[in-house]
Amino acid sequence: MIRKDTLLAWPMIAFMVLFFLAPLLLLLGISLRGAEGGWGIGNFVAFLDDPFERGVLVRTLLLGAKVTGLVSLLALPLVMLYWHAGPRLRGVILVCALLPMLTANVVRTFAWVVILGRNGPISQTMLALGLVDRPFSLLYTEMGLIMALAQIELPLLLLPVFSVLNRADRATLDAAEVLGAGRWRAWFSAIFPQIIPAVLAGWVLVFASATTSYVTQSVIGGARLIYLPRFVYREVGVLFQWPSAAAISILLLISTGIIMLGLTMLARHERLRAHG
Amino acid sequence: MTFNLSRRAFTLTALSALAAPALISPTKALAQSGRVVAATFPGTWEDAYRTILTPMVKEAGYDLTIAPALAQDQIAKLMASPGQPPYDALLVSPGQSAILIEAGLIEKIDPTKLKNWDKLAPMAQNEWGPYVTVEVNGIAYNPEVVEKPSGYKALFEDPQYAGQVAQIGFGSNTATMAWTEINKLYGGTYDNMQPVFDLIKDHLKDLIIATSGSNQMTMYQQGEVAVFMASTGNVAKLKELGMPAEFAHPESGSPAVPVSIHLVKGASDPDAVYAYMDAAISAAAQTQLGEAPTAMIPTNTEVPFSSVVAEYVTPEQLAAAVYPDWAAINKHRAEWTETFDRIVSQ
Numbered sequence: 001m002i003r004k005d006t007l008l009a010w011p012m013i014a015f016m017v018l019f020f021l022a023p024l025l026l027l028l029g030i031s032l033r034g035a036e037g038g039w040g041i042g043n044f045v046a047f048l049d050d051p052f053e054r055g056v057l058v059r060t061l062l063l064g065a066k067v068t069g070l071v072s073l074l075a076l077p078l079v080m081l082y083w084h085a086g087p088r089l090r091g092v093i094l095v096c097a098l099l100p101m102l103t104a105n106v107v108r109t110f111a112w113v114v115i116l117g118r119n120g121p122i123s124q125t126m127l128a129l130g131l132v133d134r135p136f137s138l139l140y141t142e143m144g145l146i147m148a149l150a151q152i153e154l155p156l157l158l159l160p161v162f163s164v165l166n167r168a169d170r171a172t173l174d175a176a177e178v179l180g181a182g183r184w185r186a187w188f189s190a191i192f193p194q195i196i197p198a199v200l201a202g203w204v205l206v207f208a209s210a211t212t213s214y215v216t217q218s219v220i221g222g223a224r225l226i227y228l229p230r231f232v233y234r235e236v237g238v239l240f241q242w243p244s245a246a247a248i249s250i251l252l253l254i255s256t257g258i259i260m261l262g263l264t265m266l267a268r269h270e271r272l273r274a275h276g
Numbered sequence: 277m278t279f280n281l282s283r284r285a286f287t288l289t290a291l292s293a294l295a296a297p298a299l300i301s302p303t304k305a306l307a308q309s310g311r312v313v314a315a316t317f318p319g320t321w322e323d324a325y326r327t328i329l330t331p332m333v334k335e336a337g338y339d340l341t342i343a344p345a346l347a348q349d350q351i352a353k354l355m356a357s358p359g360q361p362p363y364d365a366l367l368v369s370p371g372q373s374a375i376l377i378e379a380g381l382i383e384k385i386d387p388t389k390l391k392n393w394d395k396l397a398p399m400a401q402n403e404w405g406p407y408v409t410v411e412v413n414g415i416a417y418n419p420e421v422v423e424k425p426s427g428y429k430a431l432f433e434d435p436q437y438a439g440q441v442a443q444i445g446f447g448s449n450t451a452t453m454a455w456t457e458i459n460k461l462y463g464g465t466y467d468n469m470q471p472v473f474d475l476i477k478d479h480l481k482d483l484i485i486a487t488s489g490s491n492q493m494t495m496y497q498q499g500e501v502a503v504f505m506a507s508t509g510n511v512a513k514l515k516e517l518g519m520p521a522e523f524a525h526p527e528s529g530s531p532a533v534p535v536s537i538h539l540v541k542g543a544s545d546p547d548a549v550y551a552y553m554d555a556a557i558s559a560a561a562q563t564q565l566g567e568a569p570t571a572m573i574p575t576n577t578e579v580p581f582s583s584v585v586a587e588y589v590t591p592e593q594l595a596a597a598v599y600p601d602w603a604a605i606n607k608h609r610a611e612w613t614e615t616f617d618r619i620v621s622q
Contacts (some may be wrong), residue, residue: 024497052618052621056621072542110494113494113498114498117498117499117500118499118500119498119499120498137500139485139495139498139500140485143620191558195296217492218487218488218491219487219494222484222485222486222487222491223445223485223486223487223617223620224485224621224622225621225622226617226621234447234613234617236352236354236607237346237348237349237447238348238446238447238610238613239610239613239614240351240352240375241610242356242357
């Protein structure tokens with residue numbers, strides 16, 4: 001007996017079970033397979049016991065946090081501009097925010113190879129301004145990688161916030177100003193709380209995307225900055241250690257999952273929801 | 277409110293669910309009689325094989341689908357789908373061939389099914405699949421930035437190369453061959469790679485470590501590096517793109533690596549794979565593949581070195597080439613890869 005009002009959801013549920021849950025369980029099963037046969041948590045223990053490998057996990061999570069921080073800083077002025085803009089300018093800002101998403105991640109990444117290189121605009125501009133005495137490269141540096149990832153992931157934070165701003169009540173801002181709040185204080189006390197759930201949702205997306213962005217991490221970060229996605233690829237594509245790769249994938253999933261769950265719970269927090 | 281799912285609706289849903297994997301599995305859909313799905317290295321190999329070999333295989337009565345994949349990826353995909361190989365034919369080097377043989381993923385060929393078998397050089401008549409070319413490796417350099425390197429040692433000892441050399445880890449065949457040769461120059465052996473690891477540690481600040489061969493090419497094109505370990509084909513490609521690039525043979529001899537086509541165990545139509553192999557070793561195909569940008573060294577004795585190939589390698593240099601011991605490399609490769617990553621990690 002199936003409830004009729006849930007009937008439309010069944011194809012999606014079946015799809016998720018077949019193509020998400022089942023492969024995930026398969027991955028978990030493979031991760032528990034021992035190198036010499038048998039089953040156990042040896043692959044997890046081996047990874048967590050090794051300071052180098054543990055360091056790769058921590059570095060990956062820190063990369064996500066740094067990118068999320070920079071994206072937030074970049075998004076703030078754009079969000080303020082969007083709020084104060086008229087319908088036409090809002091349309092322009094929205095298109096500009098969406099434009100990067102219309103090109104493939106690979107294309108955006110290779111554009112950054114040109115931008116960050118020693119012959120790229122950053123290096124050449126600083127050289128022309130006399131800020132440096134010779135060309136320099138930001139490729140294969142963490143700073144370059146964070147810059148590239150921040151630009152690539154920026155729309156993931158902007159879009160949910162813009163969506164909330166479109167529905168935000170301007171009367172609350174007027175009320176705050178009438179009650180004596182200055183412009184900034186009025187904005188931060190009346191509008192900012194309304195967009196917090198959207199910001200947290202954006203952070204979840206940016207964090208998850210930055211920590212798992214294999215192409216950008218490899219091309220911009222190079223081989224000396226090792227993050228978990230490339231570590232997983234190495235285990236599968238070079239060492240052919242599928243159980244170990246599966247265990248590392250599960251650990252990446254769990255660690256990013258915990259952070260995402262924390263952010264999601266924060267977004268649902270009663271005090272924040274009260275403002276939303 | 278509840279809903280009674282009728283038997284007919286349930287049957288239709290179940291059948292749809294069962295059919296779904298077939299609908300979304302392109303390799304399964306491609307695995308048909310009369311068709312060969314051949315894995316080829318991405319880039320120039322892929323383009324050349326698609327353009328040159330597809331019509332030849334078609335003429336033999338089969339459809340050829342070229343699927344680009346790096347050698348290690350080909351193995352990983354085969355291992356991921358035992359019993360349902362995503363490819364019918366592979367294109368790999370001896371390092372990978374040894375793994376494939378050990379894992380039982382490829383089978384020996386029947387040379388009588390290849391019309392061009394007798395035209396192959398004896399060294400190319402491999403029982404596990406014919407060698408279609410020999411890649412000669414060495415040092416690619418930008419003559420506008422650095423002088424021609426005398427060999428591997430100069431890259432570490434001559435200050436003009438500091439900060440100009442790109443290297444990669446042991447996941448790449450080209451890099452692995454270079455590292456093992458450099459190791460020998462500094463007194464190491466396959467069983468003792470410490471000299472090369474010490475060398476890497478000592479020069480780490482001057483080395484640019486890329487993630488793959490193609491990543492190195494990108495860095496070279498952008499002017500980020502002026503030297504990298506490369507095949508003659510890589511240099512030919514850079515020249516074709518208008519880049520200043522030259523090839524230097526290392527003082528210790530150029531590492532050479534044959535490239536072979538293998539018949540995958542469980543291939544959907546082995547006769548189609550033989551038609552593909554035969555086309556790849558034919559004089560007609562190898563004559564075209566010898567020209568830029570592929571500039572492949574022929575293994576068919578009826579095909580002379582093209583003028584482009586002769587720019588980089590003479591038959592004498594090929595005869596003096598170094599053929600690495602892939603069994604020894606495979607024995608240690610995982611351990612070398614891990615050690616390398618730990619040394620270079622920031």
